[in-house]
Amino acid sequence: MSGTHTIHLTVNGEFRRCEVDARQHLVDFLRDDLELKGSHLGCEHGVCGACTVRLDGEIVRGCLVLAVQADGKTVETIEGLTESGAMRDLQEIFLRRNALQCGFCTSGMLMAAAELIETQPDATREEVRLWISGNFCRCTGYHAIVDAICEVLRAQKLAPKGVSA
C-alpha cells in the first residue's frame, strides 16, 4: 500500500518484475523504465492517442492506465508487434502511401488500426474514419492514413489468411 509497488507482467513476450510508483502511468513506465520509446506521450490526458498500447490484447490509452494496474497482465507495444501479421502489412502500406510525416502519431495510429483489422475485417471507409477518430495526426490530413488502412483491409479480403501469409 506504500507509494512503490512490485509488479509482474509480460511486455512484448518477455516476463518482467519491476518496481513502480503508484502515480506512474503505463507509458512513462514503458519509456523511462523499460526504454521502449516507440509509444509516445502527447497530451497526457487521454485525447491524442499517441500513447496507445495493448493491455491484455486490447488497445488502451497508456496515459490513462497506471503501471501498477498492469500487474499480472500482458502489455504489447509497437516494438513487439512489427514482425508479422496485420502490423507488418500496415507498416509497409503506411510507408508506401506516405501515411506518416513526422511520425509522432504513427505508433498509436498503427496500434489502433491493427485492432480494427483484426476485429472488424468488413469495416467500411467511414467506419475506418470513426475508428481512428481517437488518434490525432497533425501532419497528413488523415486521407493517406485512411487509404492505407482500407488497402490493408482489401488485401486481407483477397487473401483471407493475411497478405503476409
Place this chain on the structure above:
Amino acid sequence: MKAPAFEYVRPGSLGEAFALLAEYGDEARLLAGGQTLLATLNMRLSEPAMLIDINDIAELHGIQLQGNVLRINAMARHSQIEHSPLVAQHAPLLTMAASHIGHRAIRNRGTWGGSIAYADPAGEWPACALALDAEIIVGSAAGERRIPAADFYVDLYTTTLAADEIVLACELPVRTPDRFHGFEELSRRHGDYAIVGLACNARCGGQNMPIRDARLALLGVCATPVRARRAEAFLEGKAPTEDVISEAAAVLQAELDGERAPLADLTNSPATKRHLAAVLLRRVVGGMADGMASATQNTAGAAH
C-alpha cells in the same frame, strides 16, 4: 503533467473495498476504468490520498439476463456493452449509444458503473438509464439499496450515492417487442463530448400507430440528464406523423426555457442547444414511423 503522489490498493473483494472506503472516506477515490479519473489526476484537478482500484473484484464484472431484467454490473466496459448480444437484444438503446462514447481505446477501458456514478451531464449512460427506468444498485458495509435512476441524479456531477457506497450494478427491464428504442447525439467530432443527445424509449408500432408511454431523456442540456416531460405528454396517443413531430419539437423548445433553459458550454449557447435538442427529437421520433425495424437497423449499424 504528472499525477500527484497517492497511495494505491487493489482489493480482491467487495468487503475489503467497503472497509477501505469507510476508513479513508473523502480522501479516497474509487478507480474503475479511470478514463476520467486518471486524466484529472494528470491535470492535477484532483488530489486524492488513496486510490481504491476495484478492477479485481470479480462480482462487479459481467452482464447477465435474470428473468425479465438485464443486469449490467459496474465494471462492464463500454466496448463489452457495445458488442454484447444480450444488450443488443434486450436493451438496444445501449448498443446505439455506446459507439458515441469516446473512442475505441477509451471504450475498452471505461466502465458502465464509473459513468453512472460520475454523473457527467453530457454522459450517455446516465441518460440511457433514465430512459430505460433503470434501478441503480449500490452497496456499502451496511448492505445494498436500490435507487431508481430518476432519483439518483441530483445536480452537476452529484448523485445520491453516499461517501461509503459503491455502484454495484444497474438492472434494466428488458425491451418488449412493442417498444422502440432510439438514440441520437450531436458532437463536433465523433467521440467528443456530446453537445446534446437524446435517448428514447417508447411504445410505438409504426407510422400510423399511436405513441404510448414515451420517455425522452436528454443529455448535455441541464445539470443532470432530464426527461422532456411536456414533449412526452404531447406525444401520448398520437401517431408519429410529420405534423405531430413538428409540434412536438415546438413543445420541446418551449419546455427548454426558463428554469429548464439549457446550460451553455464553451461553444454552444442555450439557444443553440435548445434548437439542437429539437433537431434530435425530430430525428428520433421520425425513426418511430418505421417502427421496430428502425430500432433493429440502428442497432446493427452501431454494432460495426
